[in-house]
Amino acid sequence: MKFDTPATTNPIDRGRVIGIPHDRIDGAAKVTGTAPYAYERHDAAPNAAYGWIVGSAIAKGRINAMDLRAAEAAPGVLGIVTHQNAGALGKGNMNTAPLLGGPQIEHYEQAVALVIADTLENARDAAQLVRIDYAVEQGRFDLAAERDRAVRPQDGFGGPADTQAGDFDAGFAKAAVKIDQRYTTPDQSHAMLEPHATTAAWNGDQLTLWTANQMIAWSVGEMAKTLQIPKENIRFVSPYIGGGFGAKLFLRADALLAALGARLAGRPVKVAIARPQIPNNTTHRPATIQRIRLGADKHGVIDAIAHEVWSGDLPGGGAETAAQQTRLLYRGANRLTTHRLAMLDLPEGNAMRAPGEAVGLLALEVAMDELAEACGIDPVELRIRNDVQYDPEAGPQRPFSSRKLVECLRQGAERFGWSHRNPKPGQVRDGRWLVGMGVASAFRNNLVMKSGARIGVDGKGHVIVETDMTDIGTGSYTIIAQTAAEMLGVPLEAVTVRLGDSRFPASAGSGGQWGANSATAGVYAAAMALRAKLAEKAGFPADQALFEDGLVRLGNQSQPIGTLAGGEGLWAEDSIDFGDLAERYAQATFGAHFCEVGVDIDTAEVRVRRMGGAFAAGRILNPKSARSQVIGAMTMGVGAALMEELSVDTRFGFFVNHDMAEYLVPVHADIPQQDVLFIDELDDKSSPMKAKGVGELGICGAGAAVANAIYNATGIRLRDYPLTIDKILAASVGDRSA
Amino acid sequence: MRPFTYSRAASVEEAAKTAATTPGARFIAGGTNLLDLMKLQIETPAHLIDVNHLGLDRIEPTAEGGLKIGALVRNTDLAADKTVRRDYAVLSRALLAGASGQLRNKATTGGNLLQRTRCPYFYDTRMPCNKRRPGSGCGALKGVSRSLAILGTSEACIAQHPSDMAVALRLLDAQVDTASADGSRRSIPIADFHLLPGDTPHIENALKPGELITSVTLPRPLGGTHVYRKVRDRASYAFALVSVAAVFAKDGQTRFAFGGIATKPWRTPAADAAASSGAAAVAEAALSDARPTVHNAFKQRLTARTLASLYRQKGA
Numbered sequence A: 001m002k003f004d005t006p007a008t009t010n011p012i013d014r015g016r017v018i019g020i021p022h023d024r025i026d027g028a029a030k031v032t033g034t035a036p037y038a039y040e041r042h043d044a045a046p047n048a049a050y051g052w053i054v055g056s057a058i059a060k061g062r063i064n065a066m067d068l069r070a071a072e073a074a075p076g077v078l079g080i081v082t083h084q085n086a087g088a089l090g091k092g093n094m095n096t097a098p099l100l101g102g103p104q105i106e107h108y109e110q111a112v113a114l115v116i117a118d119t120l121e122n123a124r125d126a127a128q129l130v131r132i133d134y135a136v137e138q139g140r141f142d143l144a145a146e147r148d149r150a151v152r153p154q155d156g157f158g159g160p161a162d163t164q165a166g167d168f169d170a171g172f173a174k175a176a177v178k179i180d181q182r183y184t185t186p187d188q189s190h191a192m193l194e195p196h197a198t199t200a201a202w203n204g205d206q207l208t209l210w211t212a213n214q215m216i217a218w219s220v221g222e223m224a225k226t227l228q229i230p231k232e233n234i235r236f237v238s239p240y241i242g243g244g245f246g247a248k249l250f251l252r253a254d255a256l257l258a259a260l261g262a263r264l265a266g267r268p269v270k271v272a273i274a275r276p277q278i279p280n281n282t283t284h285r286p287a288t289i290q291r292i293r294l295g296a297d298k299h300g301v302i303d304a305i306a307h308e309v310w311s312g313d314l315p316g317g318g319a320e321t322a323a324q325q326t327r328l329l330y331r332g333a334n335r336l337t338t339h340r341l342a343m344l345d346l347p348e349g350n351a352m353r354a355p356g357e358a359v360g361l362l363a364l365e366v367a368m369d370e371l372a373e374a375c376g377i378d379p380v381e382l383r384i385r386n387d388v389q390y391d392p393e394a395g396p397q398r399p400f401s402s403r404k405l406v407e408c409l410r411q412g413a414e415r416f417g418w419s420h421r422n423p424k425p426g427q428v429r430d431g432r433w434l435v436g437m438g439v440a441s442a443f444r445n446n447l448v449m450k451s452g453a454r455i456g457v458d459g460k461g462h463v464i465v466e467t468d469m470t471d472i473g474t475g476s477y478t479i480i481a482q483t484a485a486e487m488l489g490v491p492l493e494a495v496t497v498r499l500g501d502s503r504f505p506a507s508a509g510s511g512g513q514w515g516a517n518s519a520t521a522g523v524y525a526a527a528m529a530l531r532a533k534l535a536e537k538a539g540f541p542a543d544q545a546l547f548e549d550g551l552v553r554l555g556n557q558s559q560p561i562g563t564l565a566g567g568e569g570l571w572a573e574d575s576i577d578f579g580d581l582a583e584r585y586a587q588a589t590f591g592a593h594f595c596e597v598g599v600d601i602d603t604a605e606v607r608v609r610r611m612g613g614a615f616a617a618g619r620i621l622n623p624k625s626a627r628s629q630v631i632g633a634m635t636m637g638v639g640a641a642l643m644e645e646l647s648v649d650t651r652f653g654f655f656v657n658h659d660m661a662e663y664l665v666p667v668h669a670d671i672p673q674q675d676v677l678f679i680d681e682l683d684d685k686s687s688p689m690k691a692k693g694v695g696e697l698g699i700c701g702a703g704a705a706v707a708n709a710i711y712n713a714t715g716i717r718l719r720d721y722p723l724t725i726d727k728i729l730a731a732s733v734g735d736r737s738a
Numbered sequence B: 001m002r003p004f005t006y007s008r009a010a011s012v013e014e015a016a017k018t019a020a021t022t023p024g025a026r027f028i029a030g031g032t033n034l035l036d037l038m039k040l041q042i043e044t045p046a047h048l049i050d051v052n053h054l055g056l057d058r059i060e061p062t063a064e065g066g067l068k069i070g071a072l073v074r075n076t077d078l079a080a081d082k083t084v085r086r087d088y089a090v091l092s093r094a095l096l097a098g099a100s101g102q103l104r105n106k107a108t109t110g111g112n113l114l115q116r117t118r119c120p121y122f123y124d125t126r127m128p129c130n131k132r133r134p135g136s137g138c139g140a141l142k143g144v145s146r147s148l149a150i151l152g153t154s155e156a157c158i159a160q161h162p163s164d165m166a167v168a169l170r171l172l173d174a175q176v177d178t179a180s181a182d183g184s185r186r187s188i189p190i191a192d193f194h195l196l197p198g199d200t201p202h203i204e205n206a207l208k209p210g211e212l213i214t215s216v217t218l219p220r221p222l223g224g225t226h227v228y229r230k231v232r233d234r235a236s237y238a239f240a241l242v243s244v245a246a247v248f249a250k251d252g253q254t255r256f257a258f259g260g261i262a263t264k265p266w267r268t269p270a271a272d273a274a275a276s277s278g279a280a281a282v283a284e285a286a287l288s289d290a291r292p293t294v295h296n297a298f299k300q301r302l303t304a305r306t307l308a309s310l311y312r313q314k315g316a
């Protein structure tokens, strides 16, 4: 099904199952431990041996020699994969450094061997016996030091590296009020609960991987390219995934090494990347340096806006597109955005929840707070004044498909009690706490991706959906079941959803918050095809038949869909293919974050006291799972604001705090009441579902609201994340003002 | 993890004897620190002696009016004990500020005292670390040292002692009671129990090979107001950047102990002497020997602020 004209009224609009806050249909299996994860596929691959990854001890250089004798002789060892015996390997397009390194070493903890043994303990122990002699080369590990050598990167996912409109310099020069500030954000780790893990087995030349992967079709292709075998010989199975946040978008070392290990050992092998290996072995969100300039009139109306971003990655890698939202969020005739990429020899950077916006808004939305103060305007009002209903780079001919930023700001402010905020910083005390409130806009692009599914009805009227879409804890199972139930007029209980298998039609996968909208639209397309088949069997015109109560109905005639399907069942397959609506209309999701913090008057400890957000993201397919996505993302925003940072050792070139005791993410005690309001919105240009993504929107701007609240509480403006105690103390003067 | 053998000791004497005579033997209590370190091969014991079944899990009053805490008393139980909460509240508060509920259910009094540093270079076996591999150098000194110590450091090691409980025990002048293989018993004042790193950061305490902690004894209660203030990068489940234990008592008996900033649970007589002059004076006295790095210099100011907070709390 091609989607190239705005949606009109369709069966989804009935809203009998769609839009209802159903519990997750996979919830019971998960909480009872009966949903098998990749490392636990004893059912599918009994007798799997255990692989343990040996990571490089240096960041850059070469392996002179590997001495495997002691490891090979260790108890239970079945074999060791290294670059010397792995055979010729290609490299996928989406990993920057080879997933099996050697002799060249490109980053610390790059996998250089897989030790396979009969037990986990034996494999782990033997891995310590692998002796490697390295020739170390000098690497580049300091983004600030490399910044001036940064170059314009290739245009990528986030659009062109640079954009401009009007004449920024001229506009800025004549602006009555100017903000010109630098912000930095650190490297961050996804820190999802389930590590990267794969069980692999060969049957002749057929490879099956039970794995944790967000993007099945991508990764089949990447594996085929890396192993240099046909795609048809590879099956990925990934029905349950314990979190991803972008960490599992790509083929990573667990999958490749499990496949190589199983080939070497002649039996199934499973590999999990150990927690302390994850930050340096896999991908992370790259650090940024950002400069923002805002030029406005004295009423705060922006005329000139510039956002320049520097980030680093391994040679061949990509930039963190942190200026993305600045192209679309606020008005202004004179505009400039640039991204520059420095070469670093740190582990590779890549997507983490809302790549671009998540860190871009940490800067932009603080700059807006600074502008509001400079103009003496309430920060909510400032944002409303700078709203724009079309793409401000392209002009009015490219309107937004839907944009309810102003409604989010207004209704969010109302619910939060924003009017009680004292605009003067450092005025509100509650016992030992200085209390302040902050606001930030939320913005995340709405991406859409081709997505396929097949759907069938059996003789009993039970509906089955199959697609390689993944559920990374987001609720995909449930919204897909809701879509199918709505389309075919059956109760939710009459739908079975099967996901994450490369034998199913290729879907959009889970990434870039495109999954929910695109994958349900794919199911919609397949369901329309099935409805046509069922209607035909019933002898009804497809466009007039009604599907409800398990029946196809026309006037007062009806037939059960199970009867029509017969003993054989009836299947249909289709995909949603998006036309140029995303070019003709700017498509994005919007929101407003509100936050109240307390800052300890003595110790500068920050405690978030309340958070509230209002979000407009098209049709909310399931308000319960959508809320869970948003509060999880807001929590991650608090982490980004207050604590998350991979600390770089610029001598050895690695992330030092590479476990979860030292890489801090918020715990329950850090997260207070979170209030979420979804603003009614249907976006007919986004998909037939009239939905948009929501999984990433919640992180976008959340951290800036925290930062702005800290400023309101203390009068201390911090621009280097995370905003830790040491930085607040360094900025505070006098002994009694935090 | 290296393969190891395991035995369950039947008595204190047997445990100490087995430990002294079996090469590479270690005691295991809750295992919450030792097992993690074994998985990373930072610790590689050849034999584990389980001391969980020796009856060392009781809390009893002493003839001197103090309290004897068995080495295997769990952190959760100790924190919840009625007498501890009434007479040694600072200990209860320090315990509850540490780790998580699950970990405290397993963690023991003896094991907590002996938990090893959280220096990140200690935790990565590919990095230089004098504590883990004597003579290999200190990765942290010129590296990422934000969490590390500013007091009691040496050129060889600046690792912080991570325990909260031990800070309170230090404040309360606890004694560490032990049994040795030769049947002898002794009590080590907590001040002498943990050692400064000096040139030998791998030697962390005064225990002799095979010596088993049997209990920790607290002297008579001090009375006064007990406070434990722990400042960290998130609200819970993180090690201290700075912690201060204090008992505010009349007649110049106020005392302070410090955690997160020193290589061992820290006290300075000068700090106690400055108590009546206020938080700033106490901080100055406590920190006069501080030797911070660029990354952890903020701990000086934070210590002063934490003390200020403590005084405020006490006043409230």
Ligand SMILES: Cc1cc2nc3c(=O)[nH]c(=O)nc-3n(C[C@H](O)[C@H](O)[C@H](O)COP(=O)(O)OP(=O)(O)OC[C@H]3O[C@@H](n4cnc5c(N)ncnc54)[C@H](O)[C@@H]3O)c2cc1C
Residues within 6 Å of the ligand: A661, B026, B027, B028, B029, B030, B031, B032, B033, B034, B035, B036, B051, B071, B072, B097, B098, B099, B100, B103, B106, B107, B108, B109, B110, B111, B112, B113, B114, B115, B162, B163, B164, B165, B211, B212, B213, B214, B237, B238, B239, B240
């Ligand atoms: C994620 C995490 C967070 C933590 N956070 C904190 C925190 O915030 N604050 C804090 O204070 N602690 C914290 N801890 C540390 C925790 O308190 C210790 O791991 C625990 O107290 C150790 O006690 P255990 O009984 O488990 O010791 P074990 O691991 O069993 O033993 C530790 C050491 O003591 C030795 N040993 C044990 N018992 C005896 C004995 N009777 N005689 C002689 N030697 C003995 C063992 O041989 C071993 O060397 C944290 C730990 C983790 C894993």
Ligand code: SF4
Residues within 6 Å of the ligand: B117, B119, B120, B121, B122, B128, B129, B130, B131, B132, B137, B138, B139, B140, B141, B148, B156, B157, B158, B159, B201
């Ligand atoms: S501070 Fe101590 S524990 Fe840390 S690296 Fe240096 S020697 Fe090792």
